[in-house]
Amino acid sequence: MNILILGNSSDTHAAHLKNVLTQAGARVDYLDTNLFPTQLRMSWNPNTQIGCLTLPEGRRLKLQEIHSIFWRTFSGVYIPQLKDSYQQQIAFNDSMSALRSFMQACPSRWVNSWQAYQFHKEKPLQLNKAKQIGVTIPDTLIGNHPEEILEFVQIHEKVIFKPVYGGAHTQVLTEEHLEPKRLNLVLMLSPIAIQEYIPGTNVRSYVIGESVYSAEIRSPAIDFREDTDAELIPRELPEAVQQQSLAIAKAFMLDWTAIDWRVKPNNEYIFLEANPSPMFIHFENETGFPITQNLVNLLMN
Template identity: 65%
Template sequence: MNVLILGNGKDGTAAHLHRALSEAGATVDYLDTRFFPTKLRMCWEPSAGVGYLTLPGGRRMNLEDIHSVFWRTLGEIYVPDLEDPHQQRVAYNDGMSMLRSLIQLCPARWINSWDAYQFHKEKPRQLTRAQQLGVTIPATAIGNDPQAVIEFVQWRERVIFKPVYGGAHTQLVSPAHLEPERLNSVLSLAPVTLQEYIPGTNIRSYVIGDAVYSAEIRSPSVDFREDKEAQLIPVEVPEMIREQSVAITRAFMMEWTAIDWRLTPRGEYYFLEANPSPMFVHFENQTDYPITRDLVNLLMQ
């Protein structure tokens, strides 16, 4: 059984899953896009509906022989520097077009899919879809209108801000952030996501198929990802939250995910986000939840 991991062995999560799949009897290779097109070869014949990959080590496989692909990270392709910038752009665009096409044409089971990956890149849609499912979300404003930002903050006791796309930690809004010249300058560069700060506890729920594994994350930080000493305590979430977790996963076109919730002292759960390719090894080690086992089973079904 051929299984690919989109990513590379320098990533601890990818390496961990590579070992687990190999021990379970799968033939596992990395699909490392950094080697395309210099060492990783691809071919697709639309007229025949067939294609193949030749990996950097020389192993060649037909696309129909790939059983499943685990989406860990989609890296940049590597086009060597060319003297002509136009030719450089043409080569890069050609490579990315081929890569994007192959990901979507390969008949293997992708966990998670291209559609899930694209949906995750559009966080405003993600929050809107969650609310449409009846899931509670924090009061949120997303945009680059300075007046709208000021009005949103003025009506709330505490507000956090974070990137629209992701890639940086959450911070509390301070008076310095709202200084007119600074605010106008920042919002002229990029929009921002603002949310009402929800006091309470961080809960992370991993969903794999119909299984939901949840833990309380104890940390004094506004963004627990900054806290290397954060504690993970297994918890049972209400049945409604379990059902919402599965519903979110399916509505976001995923087969597995990590959902971040905020639990208030009054017992209310607020949805924050769902990640289509979360790290999980530390979570599993702290909680003893069988995440690796379930992912291996999912990829080898």
């Protein structure tokens, strides 16, 4: 059974999964897209839908021979520096177009898919999709209109801000941030995402297929992902939230994900985001949840 891991050996989670899958009897290789097109070769015929992948060490795989692919990290492509910047851009565009086509044409099971990865990058749409399926989200505003941002701040007791694209850089919005000259300068460079601050507890839920594993994350930090000393306590979700977790994964096209919740003092669960390629080793070690084994089952079945 041929399984590929999108990424390379420098990633602890990729290396961990490769080792466990190999022990389970699979033939596992890294698919490091940063080696395309210099060392990684691929081809695909849209008419016959026949394609192949030749790895840097020379091993050749037909697309139909690849059982599954685990999406750990996507590093794009690497084009050697050319003197002509126009030719450089053409080479980059052609390589990315070929790679994107290849990744979407490959009939293997992707955990997770290109479509899921693309959807994850549009965080405002992710929040909207969660709202559409009946999940509660924080009051949120995305944009670069200073008057609307000031109006939003006025109606909430406490507000946080974060990158629209996502990432662990959540901060509390202060009067200093709202100083007119500073605010206008920032908003001329990029839009921001601001949200009402939700008092309560952080909970992370890992969804793998039909299984859901959750833990409370005890941390004084606004963004627990920046706290290396955060404490993890296994927690049973209410049945309704358990079903919401499965519904979010399905709506976001995710075979596996980590969902971040904020739980208010009244035990109301507020959805924050769903990650298509979360880190999991520390969570597994602290809670004892069989995340690795579930991923192995998902990739080998």
